[in-house]
Amino acid sequence: MTHEFKETLLYVENLSVAYDDTVIIKDINVIEKDVIRPNVDCTGQVIAFLGRSGRGKSTFFKALTGLVPSNTGKVLIRDFDNSEPNAAKPVKEGDIGLVDQKYTLFRHKTVTEALKFSLRKTKLSESEKETKIKQYLKEWGLENCKDKYPNELSGGQRQRTAIIEQLFSSDNFIVLDEPFSGLDVGNIQEVKKAFDLLGKSSEVNTVIFSTHDIELALELAQTIYVIGYPTIDGKLQSYGTIVAKYDLREMGLAWKDYCGDHLELSKEIIHQMMIS
Incomplete structure (x- = not known):
């Protein structure tokens, strides 16, 4: 399926994080561009990060979203307030939304109140905020939950509310840490x-997620990165970095139903994860 790469949306260069003297992740490099597909209005970007437990995925996500400082490197995202081609800005906390595994919500706010709070820094008028909230509640199947509190929501409803919250406050970038963990088939x-x-709400929306489910990653993502311990001079290191990248668009596997080629690639990914 044909596609065309446009402006750079996310640029990560030599990112490293250490706690005290322990290096957790090191030398992580990521470049993701806006992708245009003929006769498709909105594609959006979906990027998956795979890796064994303890390899630094959550630390990477926290550094990516500005929640923990990096020791080296930089994270840049497209500056949508600047009309210059490829205009970029350094990431600060709040620029990229992060939805953790607990779907943390305000206990004392209803769904509508929480979403209105997440729009507090926008330039929208009150009526525009109400219109936007109603639109998203309808599209995301949450109309019946608008006046409910978090403890009255199902796991799937809490997660969808948390995603919309982060999307409202961080615009076009969102990171989900293990969004499928512990969910049943319906959720x-x-x-x-x-x-x-x-993906369909904006062409430049960029969704980044981690998962242990390789089949789901292959089904949903257009790019897959594997974070693991690298082997240098025959010795396995003790810090996480990107040990493999699979661009499913270039491989002809993106935007397709799961098939035999996906299965073969999953075997390669499993092998890569096991040796790192």
């Missing part, structure tokens, strides 16, 4: 639907 379908909604 997994709801999250997959949320990914589809994110």
Whole structure:
């Protein structure tokens, strides 16, 4: 399926994070561009990060979203307030939304109140905020939840609310740490639907997620990165970095139903994860 790469949306160069004297991740490099597909209005970018537990995926996500400082390197995203081609800005906390595994929400706010709070820094008028909230509640199947509190929501409803919250406050970038962890089949379908909604709501929307489910990563993502311990001079190191990248668009596997070619690639990814 044909596609064309446009402006750079995310640029990570030589990113490293250490706690005290322990290096957690090191020398991580990522470049992701806006992708245009003929006769498709909105594609959005979906990027998956795979890796064994303890390899630094969560630390990378925290550094990517500005929640922890990096020791070296930089993270830049497209500056949509600047009309210059490829205009970029350094990431600060709040620029990229992060949805953790707990779907943390305000306990004392209803869904509508929480979403209105997440729009507090926008330039929208009150009526525009209300219109936007109603639109998203309808599209995301949350109309019946608008006056409910977090403890009255199902796991899938809490997650969808948390995603919209982060999308409202951080615009076009969102990171989901293990969004499928512990969900039943029905809720997994709801999250997959949320990914589809994110992609279709804006061409530049960029969704980054981690998962242990390789089949889901292959089904949903256009790019897959594997974070693991690198082997240098025959010795396995003790810090995480990107040990493999698979561009499913270039391989002809993106935007396709899961098939035999995906299965073969999953075997290669499993091998890569096991040796790192």
